[in-house]
Amino acid sequence: MTRMRRTTGAWALAGLLAGAAGLAVSYLITQLMSERLTPVSAVAELVSRLTPGSVVHWAIDTFGTRDKPLLIAGILVVLVGLFLVLGRLARRSLWAAYAGFGLLAGVGATATMTANGAAVTDLLPLAAGLATWIGALAVFATSLRRLDAVPELERFEPEAARTRRRFLLTTAGVAVGAGAATLLGRVAGRGRERVEQARRLLRLDVTPPRVPAGATIGVEGVAPWQTPTSDFYLIDTAFTKPTIEPRDWQLRIHGMVEREVVLTYADLVRRPVVERWITLNCVSNEVGGDLVGNAWWSGVALAPLLEMAGPLDGADAVLQTSQDGWNCGTPLEALVDGEVGAMLAVAMNGEPLPIEHGFPVRTLVPGLYGYVSACKWVVDLEVTRFADIEAYWTQRGWGERGPVKIASRIDVPRPGTEFDAGEVVVAGSAWKQHTGIAAVEIAVDGGAWTPAEVASAPNDDSWVQWRAAVTLEPGDHQIRVRATGKDGDVQTGAVADVLPDGATGWDSVDLTVRG
Numbered sequence: 001m002t003r004m005r006r007t008t009g010a011w012a013l014a015g016l017l018a019g020a021a022g023l024a025v026s027y028l029i030t031q032l033m034s035e036r037l038t039p040v041s042a043v044a045e046l047v048s049r050l051t052p053g054s055v056v057h058w059a060i061d062t063f064g065t066r067d068k069p070l071l072i073a074g075i076l077v078v079l080v081g082l083f084l085v086l087g088r089l090a091r092r093s094l095w096a097a098y099a100g101f102g103l104l105a106g107v108g109a110t111a112t113m114t115a116n117g118a119a120v121t122d123l124l125p126l127a128a129g130l131a132t133w134i135g136a137l138a139v140f141a142t143s144l145r146r147l148d149a150v151p152e153l154e155r156f157e158p159e160a161a162r163t164r165r166r167f168l169l170t171t172a173g174v175a176v177g178a179g180a181a182t183l184l185g186r187v188a189g190r191g192r193e194r195v196e197q198a199r200r201l202l203r204l205d206v207t208p209p210r211v212p213a214g215a216t217i218g219v220e221g222v223a224p225w226q227t228p229t230s231d232f233y234l235i236d237t238a239f240t241k242p243t244i245e246p247r248d249w250q251l252r253i254h255g256m257v258e259r260e261v262v263l264t265y266a267d268l269v270r271r272p273v274v275e276r277w278i279t280l281n282c283v284s285n286e287v288g289g290d291l292v293g294n295a296w297w298s299g300v301a302l303a304p305l306l307e308m309a310g311p312l313d314g315a316d317a318v319l320q321t322s323q324d325g326w327n328c329g330t331p332l333e334a335l336v337d338g339e340v341g342a343m344l345a346v347a348m349n350g351e352p353l354p355i356e357h358g359f360p361v362r363t364l365v366p367g368l369y370g371y372v373s374a375c376k377w378v379v380d381l382e383v384t385r386f387a388d389i390e391a392y393w394t395q396r397g398w399g400e401r402g403p404v405k406i407a408s409r410i411d412v413p414r415p416g417t418e419f420d421a422g423e424v425v426v427a428g429s430a431w432k433q434h435t436g437i438a439a440v441e442i443a444v445d446g447g448a449w450t451p452a453e454v455a456s457a458p459n460d461d462s463w464v465q466w467r468a469a470v471t472l473e474p475g476d477h478q479i480r481v482r483a484t485g486k487d488g489d490v491q492t493g494a495v496a497d498v499l500p501d502g503a504t505g506w507d508s509v510d511l512t513v514r515g
């Protein structure tokens with residue numbers, strides 16, 4: 001028994017060091033991938049997301065706006081405690097300790113995958129961290145088992161001393177390794193940190209968003225008319241997000257043009273600012289899906305820039321290329337027609353673009369799906385012909401031009417909601433950018449279409465909210481929605497998949513009225 005107790009501290013230390021090594025490795029990999037969140041900060045975000053608003057307000061009042069670092073520090077303290085416990089547990093059952101680390105990784109994975117814009121590759125740092133936890137603990141356990149096996153009487157024999165030395169060497173090795181990974185992570189993360197810094201220091205001549213009166217329909221549960229930046233959907237193929245300092249950014253406009261134009265960031269923001277509410281949506285958005293958002297974008301009109309370059313006759317496309325190599329082909333006419341309002345955006349909802357949304361500059365073209373138009377981290381515009389190019393998604397079977405299709409969505413009630421007999425309020429959003437929504441209708445149980453009330457929108461490029469009240473008999477019901485564009489286009493009920501050029505079909509909700 002005394003022999004066992006002798007190494008309790010050593011087992012706990014092993015747990016701590018294995019834990020620290022795993023954290024360090026996952027940190028290093030997130031920095032190498034220039035990810036926004038480490039597994040720990042993802043958990044911090046999840047915790048603050050799950051915390052009631054009143055508690056968050058209290059925390060901000062009490063600790064200032066730096067509640068996030070505090071939360072991260074708190075999580076690290078909890079982790080240190082758990083690592084020590086898991087180390088001790090490993091002596092009794094190595095597998096139980098592995099399971100404990102697995103559980104912690106599971107929490108990290110949940111937090112990572114529920115964060116906005118999560119992709120499976122975001123789990124890579126976590127997987128590497130878990131492998132490190134298990135590997136390091138296994139190495140420690142082997143060496144500690146040997147130490148535990150030394151009989152009390154032989155503690156001072158040379159053999160025992162050698163075993164102890166081996167453990168101490170392992171300890172030092174893991175500690176140095178963890179320290180080195182952390183330092184390397186800091187170095188690797190410097191690029192992103194510098195860009196975040198530059199972004200924070202930018203003073204752009206843009207106005208903050210003001211949601212126009214009348215745009216909100218006033219039904220709780222409808223997606224907010226202005227999508228908060230932190231909830232705005234994220235789609236890109238970039239494994240590591242480009243980190244570009246404004247002073248290093250350049251845009252080259254070339255190809256079938258009279259003269260090549262090269263613009264720096266300073267050149268760009270010196271030009272008149274244009275600002276507009278624009279709803280952006282993804283061609284991969286399913287009927288009823290949420291790959292759509294509405295924001296207040298500030299930037300510079302694209303048409304005059306292309307005019308400066310002077311597109312040549314015969315050109316009908318612009319191949320836009322991102323710093324990460326992704327590209328898209330956009331109809332030239334949508335970019336040179338000033339009325340369309342295509343822009344190089346530098347700010348979203350009154351703040352410089354977040355790195356994930358394309359900092360420092362991205363394109364926006366009202367009326368086109370993102371995959372053919374909304375190039376993030378844009379650095380190159382080549383005026384060309386569709387016949388001569390194949391962009392990233394067109395190579396993969398998606399439509400070449402990508403005009404948005406009219407869509408409407410039911411946000412309220414949630415599917416399966418039960419009501420008492422009486423009036424049921426149905427509400428949601430509808431959009432057809434650059435055309436505008438003229439009407440929204442609902443139909444109960446396949447019956448006649450009846451008009452819904454449509455809120456106003458400041459322009460035809462942003463979505464509208466709508467609501468309708470219906471009185472339903474007891475029983476199960478299905479409500480459908482369809483929209484009509486200002487061009488008279490009535491949303492079709494024909495069901496089409498998102499591939500190759502956007503889903504069609506009516507969104508519906510099933511609900512029950514109690515008798």
Ligand SMILES: Nc1nc2c(c(=O)[nH]1)N[C@H]1C(S)=C(S)[C@@H](COP(=O)(O)O)O[C@H]1N2
Nearest residue numbers: 233234235236237282322326370371374376
């Ligand atoms: N560089 C780059 N830009 C990109 C993409 C991409 O993969 N890489 N995806 C496009 C797609 S498919 C969409 S829907 C929008 C999404 O923009 P968001 O992530 O800011 O919402 O960006 C577009 N711009």
Ligand SMILES: [Mo]
Nearest residue numbers: 282283370371
């Ligand atoms: Mo997309």
